Amino acid sequence: MSDLLSIGAVSRRSGVATSALRYYEELGLISAERAPSGHRRFNRSVLRRIAFIAFAQRIGLTLDEIGAELSRLPPGRVPVGEDWGRLSRTWHTRIRERIAELQRLQEGLTECIGCGCLSLDQCALVNPDDCEAERGPGPTRWVRQRGPAPGETRG
Amino acid sequence: MSDLLSIGAVSRRSGVATSALRYYEELGLISAERAPSGHRRFNRSVLRRIAFIAFAQRIGLTLDEIGAELSRLPPGRVPVGEDWGRLSRTWHTRIRERIAELQRLQEGLTECIGCGCLSLDQCALVNPDDCEAERGPGPTRWVRQRGPAPGETRG
DNA sequence: CCTTGACTTCAAGCTTACTTGAACTTGTAG
């Protein structure tokens, strides 16, 4: 039995639809050889790549960002654990930030919406004096994060 | 000075674009009276409603879900703190779950991708024996959550 | 040989949450 998997086999093993796998290939996130028939033949190592993609999506990375991460893998050989580890090191930060935001939201939920002061222009938590100067109106502290918001995806 | 705000004023105060406000009105998330001219006149209380919407979006609710939540507010009067508190009570659970998932991801990042075993069908963390029986293939433990995934939005 | 299922490409469609543009009306300052 060869190491090469059909798109259906990869789909079954990964739980990712064949249409999605073709889409990923089109985006350059995964690659496949071709059988003489034209059918895709995936190396078994694509499964880890797909797991990485699914993982990264749950964290909130776009496919674009994921592509950028994957391009940092060593070319010309199947990545080993340390290669993956290097990539995912930056994610810890990202996850921590997102958790921190959620905790801030959790807090605000209790202290501000719960207490009835959430009114965007009166609440001390929404517009705290001790924070950086205003960056325009709006519920800056909870709702706005610097940088683009993490567009998290459906599973 | 009246309690009624133009759409521009609401936009400035809330940080939400006028086009988005019209969209929210179309979806029934907010409402406005009309001036004789046809211009929208928003009650000041709409600001809290908008804050709630923005808040809920960051948590990962869709506008549909947010509409469902808002429909539980008492009709015929401006909601008070306790009304908002009731609504947001369920969110604590949701936030906690999301935080838990991120922590699980964080863990998996260290233990599984980092160590090099992430391969979807071999890793004990991806397919742990001590978890519920398989619900199909794929990286069940981290990547799949029961129910639809939280489609989080841009800020 | 015939059928069935898995595969191919390509184009178009879907969902969410808006934004943008066209064409027009209102409100306000000078």
Next chain:
DNA sequence: CTACAAGTTCAAGTAAGCTTGAAGTCAAGG
């Protein structure tokens, strides 16, 4: 009165991440 900003509606466009459909090819079983 004249500008010009701000408002109106409606239709269409955008972005991400796929899915679906059409039309055709390939591989295995009976």
